[in-house]
Amino acid sequence: MSKTTQAPKALRGVGNFIDDRFHLAKTGEKNLRKVFPNHWSFMLGEIALYSFIILLVTGVFLTLWFKPSMLEVVYDGSYERLQGVPMSEAFASTLHIDFDVRGGFLVRQIHHWAALIFVASLVVHMLRVFFTGAFRKPREINWLIGVAIFSLAMVEGLFGYSLPDDLPSGMGVRILQGVMLAIPLVGSYISMFLFGGEFPGEDIITRLYMLHVLLLPAILLALIVAHFMILWHQKHTQYPGQGRTDKKVVGTPMFPAFAVKAGGFFFFTFAVIAGLSAFVQINPIHLFGPFTPTSITSGLQPDWYMGFMEGSLRIFPNSLDFTIPIGNGYPIITAVLIPGLGVMGLLFGALGAWPFVEQWITGDKRAHNVADRPRNAPTRTALGVGGIVFYGVLWLAGSNDILSETFSIDLYLTTYIFRVLIFVGPVVGYFVAKRICLGLQRRDRESLEHGYESGIIQQLPSGEFIEVHKENSDETTHVLESKPVITSTALEEPETDDKGVENPNARKGMGKFRRALAHWYTKDNVSFEGVEAHTGHHLHHGAEDKDH
Amino acid sequence: MTRNGETVKWITARRRHPLAGYAVVILALALFGVGFAALAPASDEARAQTLSAEAPSPEDVDAANGKAIFDQTCASCHNYDGSGTYTDEDGNREMTNGPDLREVGSASVDFQVSTGRMPSMNPEAQMPRKDMVMSEQDLADLIAYYDESIRTDDMGADIPYDVPDAAPERADFEDDESYEVALEEYEAEYDAYIEGADDVDMGMKLYLTNCAHCHSWSGGGGALTDGRWAPELHDSTPREIYEAMVSGPGAMPMFSDGVITPEEKQELISYVKTLQAEPNAGGIFDLxxxxxxxxxxxxxxxxxxxxxxxxxxxxxxxxxxx
Incomplete structure (x- = not known):
């Protein structure tokens, strides 16, 4: 037994002073001992947290000099090429940050790269949670908060992108306005209200600035805090393993081991972002020049996270627009409305609804703290892959002019390819992913029954060659054996009761629909029933040989 | 190296290392990458070599040589009279593969030939920028012949000889001294033209209103409809940009001196070339x-x-x- 060491007297004094007043010792002890799981995929959300912190810090730095004003000034700063050019104060002050504030250029680039990494890490974090089923009860609320963070982060990024009032900013705001105008009935009113008149007006930068630095970050911060408090209370999920149950968490205590790790990880994240910012040019507004309503250029895109919306706008046909014949005719611009707002609604709607849809299909009301291995929930995994393909095709379509030019493909052809892929791709992705999951399940069963392939070939006295299989470790065996069987309460209810009366649930439309979905959701599964660990014949060869 | 008490080769001991697969993939990718870079043809570079700021004097050009070149390399598509049409056996006027050249002007001829787009190998396809197939002298002869015998009533735009063309090449000079003199002369001429324009705002507005929606904000080019593309402007000389504007090659509209005055053209060209020469303040990788x-x-x-x-x-x- 090691001797309990006492803290130095000075520290003890401070500690006692605080504890006497706030009684923190017990809570502190409990929380510092909080257990964190040890798997890299549980660190993805932290990347988002760290890049958000970097965004806050660099953002504050930028506000010290940025002037959110559309007042026209003639530039006379130290960037020679644009001297004498009339531009908005917003653009001029951004040039000032770039060329006259020490370190300003670097900080602006850090802010922008951190934004790209922030949203990207939100996506991978969300995919991890989705594919491991970590959104299931009791974590549905945290999943919804995550979806809200994701959607707000996109809007926050779009507004930030618009602030410098450079050429791409203005074009982005113009597209935003176009989407607003396509909203039936209220579109033009919303646009006039937001812009304080016709596009571009003189208010938009000031208003977006307020949203970008005050309202949205405050909401984001509140949501992130809520996300963490809920996480803290509910604890992480964990992958299946020995001693890991729905009731018991295994991992590293928060203090000191995990705190050191997380602290180091923060600095690594910061290092990568700062490294990118130091060496890779991003959003060179001084090369773009200021926005004027007559300026237009090819080869410009929004930042990556808006790419899927850009893509859906690009590939959606305009032939579905129609006019309601009232008065002078009231046009409904479906070619902007559906891809601009419909696709976003579809994405976030589907993400938000899925935990509840899945719960409704399976009827599973249990609390889950052990995460699924993606292969063990093949339908969900396949749906997720289908969703990724859908998003990915739209995202690619958003860069179709760059793809066309880079790879010398006819621009129109890319549009047609994407129009087909958007329907075919997700279906193919769905089936391929499902087959891969089932293949992996089969391999798991094989491995459970026969042990793993050791890579050693032996020749038997009869001349036969065999590959020696070895027994899996207890840990692996436990993981393989813990494969859950996906069931649904809908399928457990009998069609008729013992008196031959039809089950009312099975007769009604919704009940029928639910049963159909339940069948679809549970039917593909490699059964492990009756499989006992290490009973296969391959292993016996190995075992026998070992005995000799 | 031993495993299970037996001596094995270095590679055998590592073959099943968890990272072995990645190592093989990276090696294979590197091999393909290097192999491709070695085998792929180097990108074409512009090498137009006009030096003179003035039109060549009649004594320096040989229209007879120009006719020989035209008949040999141009006439198969544009016909000997440059009309782009011919009379078939039944007496009908038929189109040849190439367009009518009689009214395009010498600026167009200079642009198409000096950027290597003409003579074209495939009249159906848009031609990329290539090395010029003939010498500067041959081009001057060809243009003299064109002006003399094919062009109708001086239609179309003339070559803007006062706009600087490409920098001289060392290979065209016998010794370093004469090359350096020529280079200095060229640079002075180039700087005078580019710096003579000082209204960045006008150049920027003209470029972003008229050019950027195809050639992109950076002059890097972009995709167009029907499989065509707008070429990048980085290799283009000021004279070539000028000629492209006044002649409207391919899908490009024509911006005559009446629509955009020569002074405005100078501002515009200066904007593109200054932007292109602008260092990347944001980092060494400009993507x-x-x-x-x-x-x-x-x-x-x-x-x-x-x-x-x-x-x-x-x-x-x-x-x-x-």
Whole structure:
């Protein structure tokens, strides 16, 4: 037994002073001992947290000099090429940050790269949670908060992108306005209200600035805090393993081991972002020049996270627009409305609804703290892959002019390819992913029954060659054996009761629909029933040989 | 190296290492990459070599040689009279593969030939920029012949001889001294033209209103409809840009001196060339100034991947016990 060491007297004094007043010792002890799981995929959300912190810090730095004003000034700063050019104060002050504030250029680039990494890490974090089923009860609320963070982060990024009032900013705001105008009935009113008149007006930068630095970050911060408090209370999920149950968490205590790790990880994240910012040019507004309503250029895109919306706008046909014949005719611009707002609604709607849809299909009301291995929930995994393909095709379509030019493909052809892929791709992705999951399940069963392939070939006295299989470790065996069987309460209810009366649930439309979905959701599964660990014949060869 | 008490080769001992697969893939990718770079043809570079700021004097050109060149390299598509038509056996006028040249002007001829787009190997396809197939002297002769015998009533635009063309090449000079003199002369001429324009705002507005929606904000070019593309302007000389504007090659509209005056053209060309020469203040990797698509790509492939690799690294020790 090691001797309990006492803290130095000075520290003890401070500690006692605080504890006497706030009684923190017990809570502190409990929380510092909080257990964190040890798997890299549980660190993805932290990347988002760290890049958000970097965004806050660099953002504050930028506000010290940025002037959110559309007042026209003639530039006379130290960037020679644009001297004498009339531009908005917003653009001029951004040039000032770039060329006259020490370190300003670097900080602006850090802010922008951190934004790209922030949203990207939100996506991978969300995919991890989705594919491991970590959104299931009791974590549905945290999943919804995550979806809200994701959607707000996109809007926050779009507004930030618009602030410098450079050429791409203005074009982005113009597209935003176009989407607003396509909203039936209220579109033009919303646009006039937001812009304080016709596009571009003189208010938009000031208003977006307020949203970008005050309202949205405050909401984001509140949501992130809520996300963490809920996480803290509910604890992480964990992958299946020995001693890991729905009731018991295994991992590293928060203090000191995990705190050191997380602290180091923060600095690594910061290092990568700062490294990118130091060496890779991003959003060179001084090369773009200021926005004027007559300026237009090819080869410009929004930042990556808006790419899927850009893509859906690009590939959606305009032939579905129609006019309601009232008065002078009231046009409904479906070619902007559906891809601009419909696709976003579809994405976030589907993400938000899925935990509840899945719960409704399976009827599973249990609390889950052990995460699924993606292969063990093949339908969900396949749906997720289908969703990724859908998003990915739209995202690619958003860069179709760059793809066309880079790879010398006819621009129109890319549009047609994407129009087909958007329907075919997700279906193919769905089936391929499902087959891969089932293949992996089969391999798991094989491995459970026969042990793993050791890579050693032996020749038997009869001349036969065999590959020696070895027994899996207890840990692996436990993981393989813990494969859950996906069931649904809908399928457990009998069609008729013992008196031959039809089950009312099975007769009604919704009940029928639910049963159909339940069948679809549970039917593909490699059964492990009756499989006992290490009973296969391959292993016996190995075992026998070992005995000799 | 021993395994299970037996001596094995170095490679055998590592063949089943967890990282072996990655190593093989990286090696294969590197091999393909290097192999492709070695085998792929080097990109074409512009090498037009006009030096003179003035039109060549009649004594220096040989229209007879120009006719020989025209008949040999141009007439198969444009016909000997440059009309782009011919009379078939039944007496009908038929189109040849190439357009009518009689009214395009010498600026157009100079542009198409000096950028290597003409003579074209495939009249159906848009031609990329290439090395010029003939010498500067041959081109001058060809243009003299064109002006003399094919052009109708001086229609079309003349070559803007006062706008600087490409820099001289060392290979065209006998010794370093004469090359350096020529180079200095050229640079003075180039700087005078580019710096003679000082209204960045006008140049920028003209460029972003008239040019950028095809050639992109950086002059890097872009995709157009029907499989065509707008070429990048980085290799173009000021004279070529000028000639392209006054002659409207391919899908490009014509911007005559009446629509955009020569002074405005100078501002515009100066804007493009100054922007192109602008250093990348934001870092040594400019991502070809492609912009957001490239930034997103790097953000995911380099940025996020490195961070995730680090996450895998710092949690790896525990995983080894799993």
């Amino acid at each position: 070809e100034r492609v912009g957001q698509v490239a930034e997103g790509f790097i953000g995911w492939t380099i940025g996020l991947s490195l961070i995730i690799a680090c996450a895998i690294w710092i949690t790896a020790k525990q995983r080894a016990h799993d």
